[in-house]
Amino acid sequence: MSLSWYAMRSKPHKEDFLAGQLESYEIEVFLPRIHMTPVNPRSRKVRAFFPNYLFVRVDLNEVNVSTLRWMPGASGLVSFDGEPASVPDPLITALKRQVDLLNNASRELMHDLKAGDSVTVLDGPFAGFEAIFDARLSGHDRVRVLLNFLQARQVPVELQSRQIRRLKRP
Numbered sequence: 001m002s003l004s005w006y007a008m009r010s011k012p013h014k015e016d017f018l019a020g021q022l023e024s025y026e027i028e029v030f031l032p033r034i035h036m037t038p039v040n041p042r043s044r045k046v047r048a049f050f051p052n053y054l055f056v057r058v059d060l061n062e063v064n065v066s067t068l069r070w071m072p073g074a075s076g077l078v079s080f081d082g083e084p085a086s087v088p089d090p091l092i093t094a095l096k097r098q099v100d101l102l103n104n105a106s107r108e109l110m111h112d113l114k115a116g117d118s119v120t121v122l123d124g125p126f127a128g129f130e131a132i133f134d135a136r137l138s139g140h141d142r143v144r145v146l147l148n149f150l151q152a153r154q155v156p157v158e159l160q161s162r163q164i165r166r167l168k169r170p
Contacts, residue, residue: 005057005087007078008068015048018073025067028057030092032099047098053078055092060084102162118167119145126157130167153155 010018019031032049048054052075056068065084069076077084113119117133131145132157143161146154 002059002061003028003057004059005055006060006084006090007087008054008056009075009147010052010054011073011075012052014073015052015054018071019054020072021071022054025063027063028098030057031053032095034099035103045090049095055087055095075154080131092102113143113166118163120167121145121147121159122163122165124163126159128145132165133164133166138162 008018010134015031019029022029027159031054033046034049035046056077062090065077068074068122079085115134117134119131121127121129121131126147129147131147132154134144136143137158142158143164144156144158145164146152147157
């Protein structure tokens with residue numbers, strides 16, 4: 001038995017449905033999901049890290065490619081020159097680790113920050129600047145901070161939440 005990971009494309013917004021279909025066939029599935037903090041409380045709080053994609057671990061000698069292609073919610077395996085492209089095990093392991101890190105960091109950051117908290121910008125053109133946390137924005141974990149610029153004027157800047165960290169004051 002030669003199990004390998006493959007990237008599989010789903011129809012739009014059908015990643016969860018397709019994962020359920022695959023699991024009912026006892027196929028191992030990895031669907032990386034990111035926890036979000038949406039502005040609208042009725043929005044989805046968990047989203048696919050790779051929209052319209054998931055990973056399956058199968059032996060293509062045992063599971064026919066056409067079975068995967070024609071499964072409800074599926075658009076088929078990612079292929080090159082008609083051959084399904086396998087994904088190396090270390091890459092899947094690294095993806096799992098990175099998604100866990102992002103989810104843990106995002107949860108810790110977003111639960112604790114309140115408007116007015118002091119933060120530092122970690123990367124990007126404003127790396128190293130101190131700012132004041134202002135608000136969470138809709139979209140993919142975006143925030144607004146107020147940077148002190150030009151004669152102590154506060155300038156609003158939109159960043160990804162992973163770009164900031166709360167300042168620890170003594």
